[in-house]
Amino acid sequence: DQQVKQNSPSLSVQEGRISILNCDYTNSMFDYFLWYKKYPAEGPTFLISISSIKDKNEDGRFTVFLNKSAKHLSLHIVPSQPGDSAVYFCAASGVRTSYDKVIFGPGTSLSVIP
């Protein structure tokens, strides 16, 4: 049973526009959420995180929104750049599920078209 879902396997966006990547989770015990980016032949790299006590967190061009009632989070990238083309993983953990056991979604492949 997939606890973290990313229902869009791929997304194409024009350079300069907004990219919105979505993620849904089923386990209400998750209270910490992360986004990772992965280029081919590299390991995932941390992008941004959000705790369940917040509903928004910003870091430069990246903003994560959390809707706890809907068990939904999204990553906004504005403006999108060709270097943002990568696979993006949504991940979750929690004090009751163990912060040490991070659960990843299947990923969304983002292509930013110049």
Next chain:
Amino acid sequence: DAGVTQSPTHLIKTRGQHVTLRCSPISGHKSVSWYQQVLGQGPQFIFQYYEKEERGRGNFPDRFSARQFPNYSSELNVNALLLGDSALYLCASSLFAGAPGELFFGEGSRLTVL
């Protein structure tokens, strides 16, 4: 500073063989986790070690084992290899255990089982 290093980067084994994968965490990091990433899926948690003790185990058979050494490096061992064990094995390190935070991943070891 060196990031998380893994060896070997690529290896080919045949069914029934044994494999050992190695990981050196970032200097100062005492927590090491192992993840398996099958093509088209997100990383799946296998083990987590902190201060040489196992703190978490994912839903993997007993053919999978790991250990952490006094210098905090780690080994993942897989016995009686199956075709389905073909995957990218990722090692991640972090400063602490039991608290929300980011994982720092290595580039992974690509295992192919023939």
